[in-house]
Amino acid sequence: MSDILKPCPFCGGSASIERYGDRRQSTIYQCDNCSCSLETGEEWGHGQEWNRRSLAQQPLSVQEGWQDRVAAAHLALFHDDPTDVEERRARFAEEVNETLQAFGMSREDMHRLVDYSWDRPVGEPAKEIGAALLTLTSLCVIAGYDLMACGEADLEKLQRPETIARIRAKRATRHGRGPLPGFDPAAFRDAKERKE
The missing domain is CATH 3.30.160 (Double Stranded RNA Binding Domain)
Structure with missing residues (x-):
């Protein structure tokens, strides 16, 4: 037995x-x-x-935890140029805005929601993360998208060598660690000289 x-x-x-x-x-x-x-x-x-x-x-998302697999992808991207909460927060906001734009939300409606949210008391991170995940899942259910299939596709793309190289090059030329992505010609020259 x-x-x-x-x-x-x-x-x-x-x-x-x-x-x-x-x-x-x-x-x-x-x-x-x-x-x-x-x-x-x-x-x-x-x-x-x-x-x-x-x-x-x-599916892999069940075999090994999704968060563990994303952490492994982070290692390939950030092992010698660590990311931080501020950078991840800015990238999350960027992706949220792009998702809302893809679903047809106007810039004006987004600005109204920003004002509405910032006029409310500041939430606790764990509660807000849970609400963000739940709300995104609900959007996928209503709009007919498979949340994990979308996530798996993006994670697979993120782990491609050419994607890793592109992201690492972009991060090497960023100006500071501010919220907006950007190009710093001096940082680009420095990165190119280090490579040579």
């Missing part, structure tokens, strides 16, 4: 056997985290059916 269960194929959580099967009843497995379950006709070798639905059959 094998009672060693692989992690849940959907969330990666641990699983348990809720009921052992025999000739008269089925075996029921359940994830301790997301509560997904599987009912099988196993009478012996418990765990085999659940373990066939292993993480290896699931």
Whole structure:
């Protein structure tokens, strides 16, 4: 009998056997985290059916944490020129604005929302991150986009050698660490001289 269960194929959580099967009843497995379950006709070798639905059959976003995979991509991009909260905050704002623009929001409406948001009390980062993720997911649901497919496509592109080289070159020529991307000719000359 094998009672060693692989992690849940959907969330990666641990699983348990809720009921052992025999000739008269089925075996029921359940994830301790997301509560997904599987009912099988196993009478012996418990765990085999659940373990066939292993993480290896699931998308990478389930196999390894999304945030861990983005952190690994950061290492390739920023290992010798570290990024910081201010830079990531500016890039996030840039992508949010571009997303809203892609969905047809006007500059005027965006400015009104900026004023509305800045007139409210400052939120707590963890709560606001959760709300931002939830709201983006909701937008994808309503607009018919697969959030993780979009994320996976962008992460794959980010990890291409030519993309890494382009981003690293752009960052090497930026003026300061301000919110706007820009080109500093002196930094470009310095970067070119270092390369030679």
